[in-house]
Amino acid sequence: MQPIILTGGPCAGKTTLLNALAKCGYATYEEVSRRLICEQQSSGILPWTDLPKFAQLCWQAMLLDKHSALQQDGISFVDRALGDVCAYLAVGKEVIPDALFDDAKGYHPKVFICEPEASIYHQDNERPHSFEEAMAIHAQLLTTYQALGYETVFIPWGDIDDRVSWVLTALTSEVPLS
Numbered sequence: 387m388q389p390i391i392l393t394g395g396p397c398a399g400k401t402t403l404l405n406a407l408a409k410c411g412y413a414t415y416e417e418v419s420r421r422l423i424c425e426q427q428s429s430g431i432l433p434w435t436d437l438p439k440f441a442q443l444c445w446q447a448m449l450l451d452k453h454s455a456l457q458q459d460g461i462s463f464v465d466r467a468l469g470d471v472c473a474y475l476a477v478g479k480e481v482i483p484d485a486l487f488d489d490a491k492g493y494h495p496k497v498f499i500c501e502p503e504a505s506i507y508h509q510d511n512e513r514p515h516s517f518e519e520a521m522a523i524h525a526q527l528l529t530t531y532q533a534l535g536y537e538t539v540f541i542p543w544g545d546i547d548d549r550v551s552w553v554l555t556a557l558t559s560e561v562p563l564s
Contacts, residue, residue, distance in 0.1 A: 387458065387459075387460065387494070388455075388456065388492060388495075389451075389464045389494060390493070390494040391463075391464055391493050391497045391536075392404055392463055392464065392465055392466070392500065393469070393500070393527050394499045394501055394502065394524055395524030396520040396523065397506060398503060399543070399546075399549070400466070403500065404416070406546050406549070407463050407553070410550060412462065414463045414464075414465070415455060415463070415465065419470070419474075422440070422447065426443070434514065437478040438480055438481075441474065441480070444471050448468050451464060452464070452468065452489075456492075467490070467493055467497075468490035469490040469497070469527070469536070470527060472490055472530050472534070473523065473526045473531075477522065490534050495537055496536070496537050496556070496557065498539050499524075499538050499541065501524060501540065501543070503543055507520065
């Protein structure tokens, strides 16, 4: 089955949702960009110092995750995907390679969007953006995934168990959700 994307601006509860889905027994793939930021702190290849090189690192790692997820027998979820790399390059006013647009296709047709929540928003070493910047990234993610032909589905904010249940129900729903 095609991997299912969980995306949205920074500090929107994606990782918490992904972890809860993993506890339910689903295959999950952690956020590549956050892991790479931690790994790259000493080398300097970071999105705020060299976005094109950092995007290339994300592209390679996310493509591996995508191929791995496509090999899964059941449902799998990814915390961000290749469309996110396109969106971040767009926010940074960088060139987006055509091959990246092509690679950003082939996920489940529904992309699940978590909106940043001001009440929990915080900055850290991997998330230096202001809340306003997070919302701009969020808006670009929505635009990018729609341009790639995906159906964008907003996950309502709330208790994590309710969010998990809502996502699983939405996966089987034939009713438009956006």
